[in-house]
Amino acid sequence: xxxxxxxxxxxxxxxxxxxxxxxxxxxxxxxxxxxxxxxxxxxxxxxxxxxxxxxxxxxxxxxxxxxxxxxxxxxxxxxxxxxxxxxxxxxxxxxxxxxxxxxxxxxxxxxxxxxx
Amino acid sequence: xxxxxxxxxxxxxxxxxxxxxxxxxxxxxxxxxxxxxxxxxxxxxxxxxxxxxxxxxxxxxxxxxxxxxxxxxxxxxxxxxxxxxxxxxxxxxxxxxxxxxxxxxxxxxxxxxxxxxxxxxxxxxxxxxxxxxxxxxxxxxxxxxxx
Numbered sequence: 468x469x470x471x472x473x474x475x476x477x478x479x480x481x482x483x484x485x486x487x488x489x490x491x492x493x494x495x496x497x498x499x500x501x502x503x504x505x506x507x508x509x510x511x512x513x514x515x516x517x518x519x520x521x522x523x524x525x526x527x528x529x530x531x532x533x534x535x536x537x538x539x540x541x542x543x544x545x546x547x548x549x550x551x552x553x554x555x556x557x558x559x560x561x562x563x564x565x566x567x568x569x570x571x572x573x574x575x576x577x578x579x580x581x582x583x
Numbered sequence: 584x585x586x587x588x589x590x591x592x593x594x595x596x597x598x599x600x601x602x603x604x605x606x607x608x609x610x611x612x613x614x615x616x617x618x619x620x621x622x623x624x625x626x627x628x629x630x631x632x633x634x635x636x637x638x639x640x641x642x643x644x645x646x647x648x649x650x651x652x653x654x655x656x657x658x659x660x661x662x663x664x665x666x667x668x669x670x671x672x673x674x675x676x677x678x679x680x681x682x683x684x685x686x687x688x689x690x691x692x693x694x695x696x697x698x699x700x701x702x703x704x705x706x707x708x709x710x711x712x713x714x715x716x717x718x719x720x721x722x723x724x725x726x727x728x729x730x
Binding site for chain 1: 629632636
């Protein structure tokens with residue numbers, strides 16, 4: 468799993484490349500938690516899922532766990548460019564209730580109404 | 584006339600998380616001998632991933648053991664059995680409940696919900712201390728024949 472994390476305004480953008488399952492969940496969780504801890508002023512989290520071809524409940528647990536942290540920061544969680552198979556799983560798990568979907572980074576940033 | 588394929592593959596591997604991706608991909612490749620749609624193959628992948636993950640996380644929690652995955656094609660039906668010789672489940676009915684999890688901090692309790700949603704049939708046979716056997720079956724929707 469390749470993980471790239473960058474900050475834009477008050478959002479953390481996490482780009483994942485690989486399959487999000489039990490084998491990769493721990494690494495993603497650690498990297499994102501460390502980035503959130505190091506960026507106290509960040510209150511939104513954007514998951515760029517364009518290169519994630521597979522997700523199961525272990526992967527969903529990673530997304531849900533970080534949602535709790537973002538909720539504590541009164542922020543939003545966005546799923547950016549989720550491919551159809553991944554989107555179907557997110558929808559089936561009811562993740563639409565806790566995260567919004569976006570097709571472009573601009574759209575995602577507009578949805579969180581990020582402050583500069 | 585529907586072609587009847589009879590085929591079988593058995594895989595055995597140590598309960599390492601790194602093997603989960605191999606197992607689900609191998610089962611999906613095997614399943615593609617039937618007329619499953621791409622969406623259905625994705626569903627099979629998820630179901631296998633959940634069953635094998637459960638064996639790694641719960642069956643052999645903190646230890647390493649052997650996981651066996653057996654795939655069968657019988658007529659127009661895929662059957663997948665995932666077996667471990669781990670700790671077993673004391674209450675299978677409870678384990679099948681949505682959102683039930685033994686690790687609420689990290690897990691969502693959705694694994695078996697996915698298996699039930701995505702497969703036509705799910706049977707769990709488990710005994711504490713002896714291991715768990717998860718049987719799943721699915722037929723392609725396009726050519727599904729009900730007798």
